[in-house]
Amino acid sequence: MTPPVHPPRDLDEALARALEDLEAGLDLPAILDRYEAYAPELAPLLETAARLRGEPWPLLSMSGRVRGRERLHAALRERQAPRRAFPALWRQLGAALGLLLLAAVALLAWPGAGPIQTLRPAATSIVTAPSLTPATSPATLPPTATVRPTAGWETGQPPLEIEMEKIEGAHGTSTATSVGLPPMGGPATATATRTRTSTPTAIPSPTSTITPTATLPPTNEPRPPEPRDTATPTATEVPTATPVPSPTNTPVPGATKTGTPPRPPATIIPVPTETGTPEAPSTETVTPQPSATAQPGETPEPPETPEPTGTPDGDDGDRALAADGEPWDSLRRFLRTTGR
Amino acid sequence: MQDVCSDADMVALLDAARRGEPAAYDRLYNLYADRVFRYLFARLGQRELAEDLTADVFVRLLKTLPRFKVNRARPVASFSAFIYRVAGNLLTDQYRKQKHRNHQDIDDQPHLADQRPEPFAQTAMAENRGELVAALEKLGEDQQAVLRYRFGDEYSVLEVAAIMGKSTGAIKALQHRAIANLRRILTGENPQ
Numbered sequence: 001m002t003p004p005v006h007p008p009r010d011l012d013e014a015l016a017r018a019l020e021d022l023e024a025g026l027d028l029p030a031i032l033d034r035y036e037a038y039a040p041e042l043a044p045l046l047e048t049a050a051r052l053r054g055e056p057w058p059l060l061s062m063s064g065r066v067r068g069r070e071r072l073h074a075a076l077r078e079r080q081a082p083r084r085a086f087p088a089l090w091r092q093l094g095a096a097l098g099l100l101l102l103a104a105v106a107l108l109a110w111p112g113a114g115p116i117q118t119l120r121p122a123a124t125s126i127v128t129a130p131s132l133t134p135a136t137s138p139a140t141l142p143p144t145a146t147v148r149p150t151a152g153w154e155t156g157q158p159p160l161e162i163e164m165e166k167i168e169g170a171h172g173t174s175t176a177t178s179v180g181l182p183p184m185g186g187p188a189t190a191t192a193t194r195t196r197t198s199t200p201t202a203i204p205s206p207t208s209t210i211t212p213t214a215t216l217p218p219t220n221e222p223r224p225p226e227p228r229d230t231a232t233p234t235a236t237e238v239p240t241a242t243p244v245p246s247p248t249n250t251p252v253p254g255a256t257k258t259g260t261p262p263r264p265p266a267t268i269i270p271v272p273t274e275t276g277t278p279e280a281p282s283t284e285t286v287t288p289q290p291s292a293t294a295q296p297g298e299t300p301e302p303p304e305t306p307e308p309t310g311t312p313d314g315d316d317g318d319r320a321l322a323a324d325g326e327p328w329d330s331l332r333r334f335l336r337t338t339g340r
Numbered sequence: 341m342q343d344v345c346s347d348a349d350m351v352a353l354l355d356a357a358r359r360g361e362p363a364a365y366d367r368l369y370n371l372y373a374d375r376v377f378r379y380l381f382a383r384l385g386q387r388e389l390a391e392d393l394t395a396d397v398f399v400r401l402l403k404t405l406p407r408f409k410v411n412r413a414r415p416v417a418s419f420s421a422f423i424y425r426v427a428g429n430l431l432t433d434q435y436r437k438q439k440h441r442n443h444q445d446i447d448d449q450p451h452l453a454d455q456r457p458e459p460f461a462q463t464a465m466a467e468n469r470g471e472l473v474a475a476l477e478k479l480g481e482d483q484q485a486v487l488r489y490r491f492g493d494e495y496s497v498l499e500v501a502a503i504m505g506k507s508t509g510a511i512k513a514l515q516h517r518a519i520a521n522l523r524r525i526l527t528g529e530n531p532q
Contacts, residue, residue: 018516045516049491059377066393071399079360080360
């Protein structure tokens with residue numbers, strides 16, 4: 001056996017090299033020959049090392065080996081399974097978000113379906129009535145005056161129609177108005193026919209605005225008429241003012257015909273007429289609204305920025321009605337024009 | 341004889357294992373299962389517990405391997421050191437669990453103390469491994485470790501240096517002292 005090229009520096013180095021030779025399969029005498037200078041010290045150490053090498057070191061039992069391998073593979077499968085499912089989950093989430101975004105865009109792009117309008121009360125509208133009998137010039141009473149909803153009407157609903165049924169009486173004091181309300185928001189659609197019994201002093205002026213504020217309860221039970229119409233003629237101005245009922249004109253029971261109220265209110269309670277039972281009870285209140293104007297002979301236009309109406313101020317509207325000069329004369333001229 | 345893996349093989353094996361190939365983990369298991377078991381068994385003295393913890397080491401390796409940065413100059417030595425660190429951490433956890441158990445150490449009860457040798461020595465004798473392993477038990481921790489790594493696990497000096505975090509010169513000197521002390525114990529002399 002040839003000695004190593006570089007002799008070991010010390011015993012540690014000699015032992016390390018001798019152990020490597022032992023691992024390589026050399027026998028003890030051959031190794032000791034290679035490291036002659038350290039042979040006396042190396043011999044017992046190499047014997048002990050050879051004993052250590054031949055010692056049966058503990059090994060995993062067969063069951064433990066199989067168990068450990070199974071656990072490893074199970075953990076590997078478990079670790080790889082979520083990794084495959086993860087992109088699929090993201091794909092589903094992405095698709096759901098995309099659909100949500102499309103729905104939101106479609107909702108915003110829908111005409112008239114903006115979030116502001118949808119938040120407004122659906123059963124509140126400002127109705128600008130046409131001039132029925134202008135105080136200054138007689139006008140032809142249209143058989144049907146169409147008033148347009150100005151606020152709160154839901155998209156696609158037909159306009160509110162006010163049908164002037166009849167104006168009769170010696171002094172032309174009664175105005176029967178049939179208002180057809182299209183279905184509004186709630187589950188109970190209100191197509192109510194209202195009869196308005198007005199007094200000569202309640203002739204609408206050209207600037208009068210009728211604002212029906214309809215609150216529709218969801219029930220369909222017809223509401224009995226309430227004797228709340230307190231519009232009464234002024235005794236001094238119209239001593240013989242007696243409303244003549246027309247076929248569609250149902251006088252409000254309990255309407256006071258005498259006395260002089262300080263301000264005749266124009267609160268109109270819808271009354272079921274003989275033309276049919278209202279589909280839904282309504283507590284609509286028609287209140288003159290002085291803010292909006294309607295020119296005589298023109299079709300009233302809805303305001304550009306519909307405002308939600310709160311509690312209508314009926315007092316101001318009454319004052320607007322009463323402010324007209326000589327309403328009886330206007331009515332007479334109107335009746336003459338219409339040939340009645 | 342242990343399964344041998346060259347440095348080039350180890351790099352490819354670790355890359356395959358990071359890709360989650362089961363065959364790569366099988367190879368790593370064949371390479372290191374017995375070594376890890378011996379490391380744990382030497383410290384725990386309980387075969388079943390050591391086997392369970394050996395399986396835990398490889399399960400934990402699945403999580404920790406992606407973070408392992410292999411030393412391209414010495415892939416085998418660096419991975420060997422890494423897997424022993426994993427085993428050492430599990431061993432620490434096991435010691436912590438045992439410490440937190442609400443029980444009294446039997447060593448604190450002299451009248452109940454077992455008069456038989458230490459667990460590892462008991463197991464060594466039970467497995468008919470003789471006085472050599474019993475003598476090994478009397479060495480210091482580092483000396484025991486270096487002999488186990490060098491002769492039980494057949495690691496090279498370089499690998500043992502990587503595992504134990506020492507220089508090769510220190511490992512050479514350590515193994516020299518360990519063998520010399522072991523011989524003294526076997527011959528009845530007092531170890532230095």
